[in-house]
Amino acid sequence: MNERTAIIVGAGIGGLAAAVGLRAAGWDVTVFEQAPEIRATGAGISLWSNGLRALDLLGAGESIRAHGTVQGNGGIRTSAGHWLSRSSGRRLRVENDLSVLVLHRAELHECLLAAVRPDLVRTGATVVDVAQGKSSATVSYRTDHENEGVLTAALVVGADGIRSRVRGSVLPEAGAPRYAGWTPTDGDDGLRIYRDADLFHGPLLQGLRGVVVREPARLVAQCRLTDTPLGGGGWAAGLHSPVLGDVVLQVASVLGVWHLGAGCLPLSVGSVELFAPIPDGSPFRVTAEDLRPTAGGVTVSATVTDPRGRVLQRWRDVGAVSTPDMSERFAEAVRRWNGATR
Ligand SMILES: Cc1cc2nc3c(=O)[nH]c(=O)nc-3n(C[C@H](O)[C@H](O)[C@H](O)COP(=O)(O)OP(=O)(O)OC[C@H]3O[C@@H](n4cnc5c(N)ncnc54)[C@H](O)[C@@H]3O)c2cc1C
Incomplete structure (x- = not known):
């Protein structure tokens, strides 16, 4: 032949x-x-x-x-x-x-x-x-x-x-392909938030991969992050990983950053309901909403769901605050990360 x-x-x-x-x-x-x-x-x-x-x-x-x-x-x-x-x-x-x-x-x-x-x-x-x-x-x-x-x-x-x-x-x-019900926005769109210094997190903590909905008081983000047991796995619990939980706080902060037009950091959480752990290394979605302005910042609630829409966790009244130089500090951190990862 x-x-x-x-x-x-x-x-x-x-x-x-x-x-x-x-x-x-x-x-x-x-x-x-x-x-x-x-x-x-x-x-x-x-x-x-x-x-x-x-x-x-x-x-x-x-x-x-x-x-x-x-x-x-x-x-x-x-x-x-x-x-x-x-x-x-x-x-x-x-x-x-x-x-x-x-x-x-x-x-x-x-x-x-x-x-x-x-x-x-x-x-x-x-x-x-x-x-x-x-x-x-x-x-x-x-x-x-x-x-x-x-x-x-x-x-x-x-x-x-x-x-x-x-x-x-x-x-x-x-096997046959399975429809997950999600529109893929994975990739550049979410990681741009880190590059643009809306957040200051380095590569190990960059879990925000795509923006699915962006409205004035609501942000739905597609997320994925490998759970790295930082600090020897300290603070971890059965339903809670500090590394994956931080992604929830990041999404809440981004809504605050976009609302305030300045960097802000989460400093308090009203209450947390943990129904199931956030998946390690596979997709999940965080919806940040109920944005309310406070003195010097905002409060936001965040809900974590899996690809089928099942609620995994509810973080209520995440309080994020801003200081006048915070945006510049975020930008400085991003410049350092870029230098460190080049
Ligand atoms: C609504 C929509 C919009 C899109 N827009 C874009 C876009 O803007 N840009 C972009 O890059 N991509 C876009 N895509 C994706 C892109 O169209 C597909 O990735 C691409 O057409 C796939 O081409 P393919 O040749 O691999 O498969 P297909 O186009 O599915 O072709 C497969 C062919 O194989 C034939 N076939 C199947 N089984 C057999 C068999 N057993 N024996 C013989 N023949 C068989 C079928 O009849 C068909 O002709 C879009 C997709 C959709 C659904």
Whole structure:
């Protein structure tokens, strides 16, 4: 068998892009697609710089750019009109050297299909199984006319989407994907709070990963932190980790910082109800609300929930106060952390 034969399962964006790349590298490619014809569904798609760079390497970047336009300002609002996230095309370009191309999904698909050669795509062919051999793999498929067939190649690429049959054949233990009910905002958005010196915490304590809701008197944050037993694990208890509990106080403080326009620190807690421990190293959510101004600061209540919305802990009346030089002290701490971690 020719060592450079590949079967790609799925003619979505992933499968077609893989086909273009493999062909450019000299491989014989066959693409199986279950749909009777290649037809992209959906509306617009945003292509970030990393995706565009990949398409450039595949030689498809130019034709795809010709169909798109560079994104300006945008964002997502709640039904009540509050901003959930905002993006500025200018800031992306100037501060991060990034740009986002928006185009119709069908046009992206058509450009990729043209680059593959449409006759290499077998439509109406559903892959039902993949058997791995020593130096090859055999794909079993069924056509729309109830015919069955097999094809062997040196390489099989599973690009058959989120409910991948190929993954099920090759890695049955992986199971099906499970909807957690959360919109992922993990990453930059939350960590920016530390970089912007709204908080002064160093890497070991940076548990705030995403801002899900930002309203004047309410902040919902997606959090995750590995529990490090600082101070030899002192102050820890069955339902309480001081390290993970500190993330709750951080979220409460951030709401205060945004309200006061200045750094503030939690100094008191009215009451705490601990129903279950905050998970170590896996996602949880903190909702800070009931913001009330006090002399020199604010009080806030914070609720910790797991991905299914189960309440794990309730921290009421967290009192945070500000002093005139606190923001500068936070900034100084962040400068030190940055120096220390470089
Ligand atoms: C509402 C929405 C908006 C999105 N917006 C963006 C965005 O703006 N920017 C961005 O980068 N990403 C976006 N995404 C994500 C992006 O669309 C997907 O990551 C991408 O389309 C996945 O491509 P794929 O080729 O891996 O899979 P798919 O597009 O799912 O393609 C899989 C293909 O495999 C075929 N197939 C499945 N099973 C078999 C089988 N057994 N045999 C043969 N063929 C089979 C299917 O018919 C399909 O054609 C969005 C997703 C959604 C849902």
